[in-house]
Amino acid sequence: MFSTLEALPSDAILKLIAEHASDARSEKVDLGVGVYRTEQGETPVLASVKKAERQILETQTSKTYLGSGGDPEFNLLSQQLTFGDDVAAERITTLQTPGGSGGLRVAAGLVLRARRDATVWHSNPTWANHVPLLGGAGLNLKPYPYYDYESRSLVFDQMMDRVNAIPEGDLVLLHGCCHNPTGMDLSQSQWKELAERIAARKLLPFVDMAYQGFANGIKEDVYPIHLLAGMVPEMIVVTSCSKNFGLYRDRVGSLSFVCSNAETAATVRSQAHNLVRTMYSMPPDHGAAIVREILGNPSLRAEWVAEVDGMRARLKNMRVSLVAALRREAPDHDFSHVEQANGMFCFLGISEPQVERLKKDCGVYMVNSSRINVAGITPGNVDYLAKSIALVL
Ligand SMILES: Cc1ncc(COP(=O)(O)O)c(C=O)c1O
Numbered sequence: 169m170f171s172t173l174e175a176l177p178s179d180a181i182l183k184l185i186a187e188h189a190s191d192a193r194s195e196k197v198d199l200g201v202g203v204y205r206t207e208q209g210e211t212p213v214l215a216s217v218k219k220a221e222r223q224i225l226e227t228q229t230s231k232t233y234l235g236s237g238g239d240p241e242f243n244l245l246s247q248q249l250t251f252g253d254d255v256a257a258e259r260i261t262t263l264q265t266p267g268g269s270g271g272l273r274v275a276a277g278l279v280l281r282a283r284r285d286a287t288v289w290h291s292n293p294t295w296a297n298h299v300p301l302l303g304g305a306g307l308n309l310k311p312y313p314y315y316d317y318e319s320r321s322l323v324f325d326q327m328m329d330r331v332n333a334i335p336e337g338d339l340v341l342l343h344g345c346c347h348n349p350t351g352m353d354l355s356q357s358q359w360k361e362l363a364e365r366i367a368a369r370k371l372l373p374f375v376d377m378a379y380q381g382f383a384n385g386i387k388e389d390v391y392p393i394h395l396l397a398g399m400v401p402e403m404i405v406v407t408s409c410s411k412n413f414g415l416y417r418d419r420v421g422s423l424s425f426v427c428s429n430a431e432t433a434a435t436v437r438s439q440a441h442n443l444v445r446t447m448y449s450m451p452p453d454h455g456a457a458i459v460r461e462i463l464g465n466p467s468l469r470a471e472w473v474a475e476v477d478g479m480r481a482r483l484k485n486m487r488v489s490l491v492a493a494l495r496r497e498a499p500d501h502d503f504s505h506v507e508q509a510n511g512m513f514c515f516l517g518i519s520e521p522q523v524e525r526l527k528k529d530c531g532v533y534m535v536n537s538s539r540i541n542v543a544g545i546t547p548g549n550v551d552y553l554a555k556s557i558a559l560v561l
Contacts, residue, residue, distance in 0.1 A: 180535060181296075188533045196531035197549050197556075199540040202348075202512065204411060204479055207546045214414045216472035220461035224454075234453060236444035237437070238264025242456040245463040246422040250377065250390055250407055255397045258430035261437040263423045264456045266448065268378050268408030269301060271423035275374065275404050276305035277443045278425070278436070279339065288374060289334055290341040291315070291327075293537075295348045295376070298341065312340070315350045320505040320517050322352050328365060336370040339404070344377030345389040346511025349539040353383060353510050359392045367399040378408040381476035382483065383510035386412075401428040409459050411512070412476050418455030483512060486545040493554030498561055512541050522560045530556035 184200040203211045237243060243262040251260060265271035279286055288307050290298055291314035303309050312334075313326035331340065342362075345353055354362060366373055373396045380389045396403055402425075409420040425440070427433040444450065462468045487507050494503045506514055516538040518526075526532040532553060534540050545553060 184533055184535060187527070191531050191533075193531040195549070195552055197533065197544060197553055199532065199534040199542075199544040199553075202541055203416060203543070204414065204483075204512065205543040207482070207548070209544075209546065211414065211416070214472065214475050216462050216468050216475055217413060217415065217458055219468060219471070220458045220465075223461055224457050228457070231453070234450060236263070236441040236450050238451045239453065239456050239460060241464065242460040243422065245460055246407065247424060249380070249386070249463060250393060250405055250422070250424060251397060251426075252387075252390070252394060254394045255426060259427055259433055261425050261427070261433045261440070263437075263440055263444065264451045265406070265421045265423045266419040266451050267410055268376065268406050268421040269297065270419065270448070270451065271406035271408070271421045272298075272301055272376065273305055274423050274440060274443055274447070275406055276302045276307050277447070278440055279404075280306050281439060281443070283337065286338055286372075287335075288339045288341050289330070291343065291347070293349055294341070294343075295378075298376075302341075314347075315352060315515075317515065317517070320515065322350075322354070322358075324354065324358050328361065331362065331365050331371070332369065334369060334371055337372070339372045339374045340366060341374045341376060342392070344375045344380065344393060344405075344407075345383040346379035346513070348378065348511070349513045349515065349537065351509025351511055351514035352505075354392070356391060359395055363392070363396050363399050366396065371400075373400060373403040375403065375405045377405060379411050379511045380407065381412045381473075382480050382512065385480070386473055386476060397426050400426075402426060409455060412479075413455075413459055413462070413472070415455045415458065418458070419452050420455030420459055483542050486542050486550065487514075489547065489550045490542075490545055490554060493550050494557060497554040497558035501561055506542075509542075512543050513539055514542070516540050516557070518557070518560070525560040526556055530559065532556050 181200060188198045205211055242264050247260055247262040265274055288302055288309050289312045290309055292311035299309055312330040313323045316323050347353055375393055380386060383389050393405055405424045407422045410416045425436045427436055462472045491503050491507045518538045520536050523534055523536055523538050
């Protein structure tokens with residue numbers, strides 16, 4: 169049976185990780201892999217997470233099954249973190265999911281059950297796994313314009329023109345904040361214009377929120393979700409706790425369906441639970457228990473918010489430092505777009521051969537599109553990085 173299968177090429181990011189790991193140069197820089205790192209280059213367990221884990225260890229009395237929707241307390245706290253008190257809770261049904269990816273996959277299954285011929289419109293470009301993941305589940309996908317590589321900026325007018333032509337009932341996939349890979353988010357007035365258009369054209373917003381807290385703050389970053397939820401009868405929101413809680417491998421996220429009324433929300437919940445039962449039965453508990461412990465305890469929660477604030481500040485500082493260093497090293501080139509971006513990513517805006525030369529000649533690693541993970545920059549390597557970039561320009 170297995171002899172019918174053909175081997176697939178290894179994932180570009182995994183290949184890059186392996187190449188970086190085997191590079192013996194001490195000055196090498198990794199801007200590829202999409203995880204947060206400290207100035208010491210570590211992806212640490214947050215202090216608030218450690219404390220929550222200790223509490224769980226001491227107080228947990230059972231590991232019995234929790235059900236397909238996961239932990240109800242986690243779901244409530246996670247829902248409040250995303251929607252605040254702005255949306256009537258009975259209109260929303262929330263499930264704990266195995267990371268944001270699991271949430272996206274369950275959302276895709278539910279959309280297919282509800283409307284098999286619906287198309288999900290996604291930004292061009294978008295997160296590298298959106299199309300494989302949602303398309304692999306069976307959804308129709310089409311792109312809308314989002315970013316111009318030449319001017320290194322959003323193409324909001326083109327985006328709006330396309331949204332204006334999307335058929336009623338289709339879904340619009342939006343990055344809640346810290347757009348991956350461009351780092352370019354809509355302004356509040358652009359979100360307003362977009363939300364009005366989405367509501368007028370009876371489209372369904374499908375928000376992927378993988379970086380809450382990394383753009384402007386935990387509360388500030390859910391602005392588009394609150395805005396949209398107040399304007400449309402139905403929407404889907406997927407969140408990930410991988411980045412803002414640093415729980416990458418514990419696989420924790422959430423999936424919320426905002427419905428027009430409580431009755432529909434109950435129907436959607438029954439369908440979503442049934443869907444999960446047929447896929448992975450129920451989500452893993454440990455990560456969600458940590459998040460529940462943190463969000464439900466005021467002092468742990470405050471500590472976590474401060475830790476997220478710290479990660480966000482470091483990312484912003486590194487963007488500012490890199491642009492300043494590039495102004496010195498490559499004064500004829502404009503990299504100011506790097507400073508305008510939010511979160512961990514943005515495109516540097518250099519060519520594939522230049523990316524290749526950076527790797528070969530300088531030990532600076534990034535994916536071919538020149539998307540960089542700003543978390544790979546430190547006060548110790550920023551000058552070397554700017555000099556290396558200047559060298560290949
Ligand atoms: C935009 C976006 N959505 C979803 C995810 C999935 O995250 P998770 O690790 O929680 O599955 C990521 C992770 O990089 C992402 O960047």
